Amino acid sequence: MSKNKELFVTSFALFSMFFGAGNLLLPPLLGYQATDQWFWVTLGFMITAVVIPIFGILAHARLQGTMYDFGKKVSPIFSTVFCIIIYIISVAIPSPRTAAATHEISIFPNFGTSALLTSSIYFALVLVFVLNRTKILNFIGKFLTPLIVLILLTIIGIGLCMPHEALIPSIFETPLFDGLKEGYQTFDAIGAIVVGGVIIISLNLKGHDSFEEKKKLIAKSGWIAGIGLFIIYAGLILLGSYFSNEIEIDMSKGTDYKRAALLRGISLATLGNIGTAFLSVLVALACFTTAVGITTGTADYFKGLFKKSKNAYVITAVVACLLGVGVGQLDFHDIIVIAIPILKFIYPIAIVLIFLNVVSQKFATPIVYQMVVLVTFVFGLIDAIAYFYPNSSLLLHFRETMPLGTHDFAWVLPALLTFVLVGMFQKKLE
Incomplete structure (x- = not known):
């Protein structure tokens, strides 16, 4: 594979592992509520959802180890405990959240099936990908991510080119800080620490031995993925802002309902009736690639913890998927509510470790x-x-x-x- 092609594949794979349920659902409603203050919420959102995650990937490029290396200067015990907590959180909250979002937006509206059936099939497919991890980078980077990006850019491009009514005043008093806090909800700073390790191990399995070559490849991929996230996030926030006076959603409903309803409304307004089908595919793909990245990263860590045991890798992957099926029975909003206090505690530690390693x-x-x-x-x-x-x-x-x-x-x-x-x-x- 040529260097340019490998850079393209790695960048797209990294982008798709970041871009999951929250990344798709959070920005439009943020823009919808920000209206004329969309620039400030976008700036805040980018700091916590793009800049810090890019730094996380740059730190991985520099360390080229595992998440353990992020905190080992504090102490080996701290780093081990921190890693275990992060991986447990990852498979218990953001990974199941992808299944919940897929069910609520892609599956239930079209098929009316149960959340149990959706999450069971969903995590069975995740397990298949994780157990065939040598093919993950290429398949996600070559096929799944380009499709995700194409659908997103189509919706954003058409939506921004449409005529829109004048924007109404924002409901936010401090839009910059509202954007910062909403960016927390993407889990992308933690995601950078988790999926960065997946990229490194995948490159090692593909025969990359040169430290400097891997460092350049990972760093460039991080910047490209970050630019992609910036474009998509800014586009989705701006779309939400532009449609704030045109799409009516029931603000008395739960936040998860509002996010999903707005995204459906934007898809319908930009792509017509086919927009619903495109949205279903988009949500399912975006969520699926993130779940694969999280589960693979967790299995990689516990494999290393147990002296590179293949059985540890398989057992961890199976347990993570079973946990995903169980927690996936909750709706998207309930999972976010559970996540908030955990994020308030663990997220700052993850951010300072990223900063200290950069x-x-x-x-x-x-x-x-x-x-x-x-x-x-x-x-x-x-x-x-x-x-x-x-x-x-x-x-x-x-x-x-x-x-x-x-x-x-x-x-x-x-x-x-x-x-x-x-x-x-x-x-x-x-």
Whole structure:
């Protein structure tokens, strides 16, 4: 395979592993609610859903190991526990969420079958792909992703070229922060750590031995996939904004209903009756490739944990798929509700580990890793606890006192100050 073709295939495979249920459903409703403030919510969304994940892939290109290498400078025990938590979260929330979205948008409206039947067939196919992992990169990169991108660009292109009514005022008071928080829901920062490892192992299995060649290939693929995500996200947010005064959806319904209803409305408006069929295919493909990437990454990790045991790989894949079938019985909204407090706690740690692995390692020393992660852990834990006790006077005072606290980003400034101060202190001691 030529270098250009391999870059194309790897980039498309990476894009499709990122682009799943949340990535498709979240942006249009965000734009629909942002209306004339679409630019600011897009900017916020891009930071958490595109920029940070790209940095995650760049960190993988630099490390060329596993997720374990992201946190080993904190301590081997911490890194092992962090990896296990991330992989359990991945197979218990975002992976089943892809099955729930596929059922609610693609399968049930057309066939009226049960969620159990959908998730059973869905994860049976996921298992087939995962157990034939040497073919994953090529098949996803050559066939599935181009189809996903083609359908998306068609919907976005037609929608943006249509005449639209004037935009109404936004319901958001802080659109930038609303975009940032919505980008959290894509799981893409965690996804970068998980699927980046899948790409590396797939390249190793294809016979790539040169560290520098893999580094360039992975980094370029990360940038290309990131640009693709940027275009698609911006297009979907802008579409939601443009149709905000033209498509009526019942705002009293649950968020999952609103997201699905808006996406159906946009597909119908741009592609007519065939839009429903295209949307069904699009959702199913986008969700499926993400589930394959998550399950493969999890199986890879536990295979390495048990001395490269093939049985560990197979058992992990089977357990992950069975868990997906079980959790997949919940609807999309319920899974997101479960995910919110977990994201508030674990996401900041994932982000700072990505950051620390991207910056020069002369600044990110082991003591810097340890202190920054400790501070982030404490503030992330407080945010997660605050989710369960929203009326606590102590927690409300804390959130109002801390910079960005009311926006769930109380951890950002303490983590940044810790990075700078510990680095300066360490330099003085040298």
